[in-house]
Amino acid sequence: MIEIQNLTKQFPTKEGPITVLDSVSLTIEDGDIYGIIGLSGAGKSTLIRCINMLERPTHGSVIVDGKDLTQISMKEVRAMRSRIGMIFQHFNLLEQRTALGNVCFPLELAKVGKKERVERARALLKTVGLADKENAYPSELSGGQQQRVAIARALATNPSYLLCDEATSALDPSTTVSILELLKEINQTMGVTVVIITHEMKVVESICNKVAVLDHARIAEAGEMAEIFCNPTSGIAKSLILPEKARENPVEGRVRLRLLFNGEKTFMPVVSQLILKIKTPVSIVFADMKDIDGKMYGHMVIEVEDNEDAIREVCAHLDEEHVAYVRKGA
Ligand SMILES: Nc1ncnc2c1ncn2[C@@H]1O[C@H](COP(=O)(O)OP(=O)(O)OP(=O)(O)O)[C@@H](O)[C@H]1O
Ligand SMILES: [Mg+2]
Incomplete structure (x- = not known):
């Protein structure tokens, strides 16, 4: 479970600090596919980056499996990070490495032996439907295939959580659907809790069971997807759901x-x-x-x-x- 409690994040600017997240509280339960939706600049990426301490919150806590990540040492944070995989809009693969090499990378960092890491990487490439592409370089793969490699890489350390920041925003509609279906399958078969950041309602409505609507640094509403989809109460949720x-x-x-x-x-x-x-x-x-x-x-x-x-x-x-x-x- 991930509990975000009263999280505030400020960035210093020339004009003084700006508040990008303002007392945000959310609970992401094990097994959820949790969507966080909001317009550009709402603070979504900052929020997801605070979950694995890529950004340190100014105030508040991020409690993952009972451990407050804001209160532990950097070394412990790094250990926790192996339980939190992340994928991005632009895939962020290592261009000099093949698909297999990319998936092996986090296992090398985790000092897993060569035979074992190649076996595991091959199994993961199979899971994401790319068993025949292990020797392809990122430049030889389509966007959807690159995102599949990124998903396999994010799953290499066997994480409990997968954070997805606009993972389908660079993809066409049918590739988007296939990647969302893959995320759902990973959630259901591997028991990975998925957090999806997006500005597109259709992403949230097709796979998420819970949703939080972020508006100007604050949570406008959060809860069961079906409930919010049926009866959005905030102006921002209404405008995102209904044209x-x-x-x-x-x-x-x-x-x-x-x-x-x-x-x-x-x-x-x-x-x-x-x-x-x-x-x-x-x-x-x-x-x-x-x-x-x-x-x-x-x-x-x-x-x-x-x-x-x-x-x-x-x-x-x-x-x-x-x-x-x-x-x-x-
Ligand atoms: N390192 C930083 N320093 C100063 N301001 C920042 C920094 N990172 C983000 N911001 C500001 O914080 C606000 C929220 O940014 P964030 O990237 O979290 O938004 P977002 O909801 O992910 O937007 P998008 O949908 O465009 O990706 C923006 O106004 C942005 O300019
Ligand atoms: Mg963003």
Whole structure:
């Protein structure tokens, strides 16, 4: 478990100290895929760098597995770091080394014998789907493949935690999905707790079970992903989750419903089924849905006539199909 308590980080500038993180508190439980989302400059990278003491907090504590990293020696911090892997937006691989050489690197630092480290690195390259690329140099690999090597390298020391700072921001949408799926698999099969920093809601909504929204150095809201996704309360979370158009009030005489898909539902033509069943017009105001491995993620805003019977029927149909929804403008 990672407990961040009242963490404040200031940087000195010519104009005096600036506060980049202001009394941030968060609990990341074992097994979480925890998303930290915010606009550029919100303090996300600084926060993730404070978790492994790449930046030292000005005040507050970072407690990893019961140990406060702000209170222990640098030597102990270094030992703790082997339990916290990290990946970055631009992969940060060693260009002079092959994929295998990159994954072996942290094992060399940890003084693992040659035979064992090559075996372990090969196994990790297999886990990330690159068994056939061990002799390739970073320049010979695509962005997605380089990030896979970086993930294998981050996992080399068998960490309990994997910190990801904008790990998919340099990748195209389909490569992004495949890397997120890999992170999810690592979380589920290896039991690694994953912390994901991003400015993109779609990254968080597709794999995170918890989310914290960071806004101007402070946590605007934090909690279960599904809860915040359904009912964002802060202005910043609303604007990240719902584009302007989806937040408008319905026109007179219409009611809006936001339908939510969290991957539990396999693909189905929800709206067409609804229209067939209730025989009243349903318009789609906004939709941002993804089909990942046949499962639906995202949300959709629909409008129906403001007629209690029709609304009741719509809600009954959604309940029957186990589609979560939030009603607006009733
Ligand atoms: N070493 C530093 N010295 C002074 N200011 C800094 C330093 N590092 C970061 N900052 C400032 O802290 C603020 C937060 O930076 P940070 O990199 O944590 O933001 P971010 O949320 O990761 O942004 P982005 O999405 O653009 O990566 C910014 O205003 C930045 O200029
Ligand atoms: Mg950043």
